Each structure stands twice: as C-alpha cells, then as structure tokens.
Amino acid sequence: MADNTTPAIELRGLCKRYGSGDTAVDALKGVDMRIAPGEVVGLVGPSGSGKSTLLKCLGAVIDPTAGQMFLGGEAIFDGVWKVKDLRTLRRDRIGFVFQAPYLIPFLDVTDNVALLPMLAGKSNKEARRRALELLEALDVAHRAKSNPALLSGGEQQRVSIARALANNPPVILADEPTAPLDGERALAVVKILNDMAQQHQTAIIVVTHDEKIIPTFKRLYHIRDGKTYEESVGK
Numbered sequence: 001m002a003d004n005t006t007p008a009i010e011l012r013g014l015c016k017r018y019g020s021g022d023t024a025v026d027a028l029k030g031v032d033m034r035i036a037p038g039e040v041v042g043l044v045g046p047s048g049s050g051k052s053t054l055l056k057c058l059g060a061v062i063d064p065t066a067g068q069m070f071l072g073g074e075a076i077f078d079g080v081w082k083v084k085d086l087r088t089l090r091r092d093r094i095g096f097v098f099q100a101p102y103l104i105p106f107l108d109v110t111d112n113v114a115l116l117p118m119l120a121g122k123s124n125k126e127a128r129r130r131a132l133e134l135l136e137a138l139d140v141a142h143r144a145k146s147n148p149a150l151l152s153g154g155e156q157q158r159v160s161i162a163r164a165l166a167n168n169p170p171v172i173l174a175d176e177p178t179a180p181l182d183g184e185r186a187l188a189v190v191k192i193l194n195d196m197a198q199q200h201q202t203a204i205i206v207v208t209h210d211e212k213i214i215p216t217f218k219r220l221y222h223i224r225d226g227k228t229y230e231e232s233v234g235k
C-alpha cells in the first residue's frame with residue numbers, strides 16, 4: 001500500500017484476550033494491518049488462528065483488549081472505544097458479508113437491501129432506488145420482487161453483497177463469502193467485490209479458506225496463532 005494514502009483500515013498492535021487467569025486465551029497478539037481505500041485483501045489461516053476474532057473486533061462486535069484501530073484515519077479504538085455509538089458505526093461505516101446470506105425471508109429482495117438505508121434515515125423511495133441500483137449492478141435485478149428463498153445460492157450471495165454496500169460503507173468485512181459456491185460462482189463473487197472496491201473505493205477484507213479464490217488477491221494476510229504476516233502476491 002502506498003505510504004501517502006490514509007488507510008481505510010489500520011490496526012496497530014491489536015490484542016484480544018478471552019477470559020482471564022488460567023483459562024485465558026490470547027486470540028490476537030499484536031496484529032498490525034494497513035488497507036487502502038479500494039483495496040481487497042485476503043485473510044487466511046488455520047482453524048483457531050484468530051480470523052473470526054479479528055473480524056469481530058474490526059466490526060465492533062466484540063471489544064479488543066489492547067491496541068489501536070483506525071477507520072479512515074480516525075481512531076475508533078485506542079485501549080477503549082473512541083466512538084460513542086457502536087451501532088451507528090456498524091450500520092453506516094462497515095458492511096458485513098457472511099458465509100450464509102442471512103436474507104430476511106418475509107421481505108422481498110429489494111426490501112432486504114433497502115432496509116439498512118431506511119434504518120439510516122433514507123426515505124422509503126430513496127432506499128428502494130438505491131437497492132434497485134445495486135441489484136442492477138450485481139446482475140440480480142430480475143429477482144427484485146422475489147422472495148429470497150426462491151433464489152439460487154449465487155443469487156442470494158449477490159443480494160447479500162448488495163445489502164452490505166447499501167449504505168456505501170468505506171469498509172466491508174466478508175467472512176468466507178464464497179464457501180457455499182462452486183468455482184465459477186465463487187470467482188464471480190470475488191470479481192464483484194473487486195469491481196465494487198474500485199468503483200466506491202471500499203476497503204474489503206475477505207476471510208477465506210477457499211483455494212479457488214486465494215490466488216486472486218494482490219495482498220494476503222496470513223494469521224497464525226494470533227499474529228498476522230503479510231504476503232504481497234503482486235498479481
């Protein structure tokens with residue numbers, strides 16, 4: 001990453017300890033990371049190495065124990081949370097894509113995507129316009145009025161990506177987003193994430209075990225025993 005860019009995400013010495021005393025587990029032991037706006041990086045590591053813990057800290061779902069986290073140059077954690085309203089931080093500044101799409105079954109596809117902008121204060125009409133624009137971009141607009149359960153796995157995952165992008169967050173955290181998809185669909189999802197990152201200058205971290213997509217990352221972070229190691233693949 002170029003040194004003169006303010007990173008979209010920066011971690012300095014991030015630590016997470018679960019529990020205390022004899023049973024304490026140090027899941028993150030001083031993690032450093034810098035990710036530029038528009039960059040998509042992979043995060044790989046064996047089971048139990050700390051991948052989920054890192055995403056949960058970054059997503060403000062759990063509290064780190066020590067270290068610093070910055071979003072767009074702003075310290076959001078520095079030993080303690082520096083932002084008062086973590087719910088708003090999660091809603092407006094971080095998009096999540098999970099292994100399972102977790103679409104709401106009683107809302108149609110458009111409303112699944114429009115829900116977050118509505119919660120963020122957009123009018124119904126504006127939120128639905130934004131949702132349709134994203135569904136169009138993700139090539140799933142023909143399913144806009146469908147019940148999500150009727151979509152294929154690949155279509156559902158594209159809808160969940162549209163939902164993650166709906167509030168235009170500067171950061172997207174994707175946890176095994178291609179795990180249930182076959183090779184072609186997995187690569188299509190990675191291409192969408194890369195295109196979206198470029199178009200919107202979104203920084204994206206993709207946690208993955210998926211051998212099909214690992215070679216597509218220009219930068220990979222390996223995590224082992226709570227420490228990260230960077231690999232520049234230089235595609």
Ligand SMILES: Nc1ncnc2c1ncn2[C@@H]1O[C@H](COP(=O)(O)OP(=O)(O)OP(=O)(O)O)[C@@H](O)[C@H]1O
Pocket residue numbers: 018019025026027045046047048049050051052053054
């Ligand atoms: N709530 C918790 N309480 C105590 N220990 C935990 C908790 N969550 C995770 N751990 C421990 O922290 C370490 C890192 O776990 P984490 O789930 O972050 O790994 P991971 O790399 O995501 O693993 P996987 O690929 O299997 O999902 C492991 O030793 C795990 O047992």
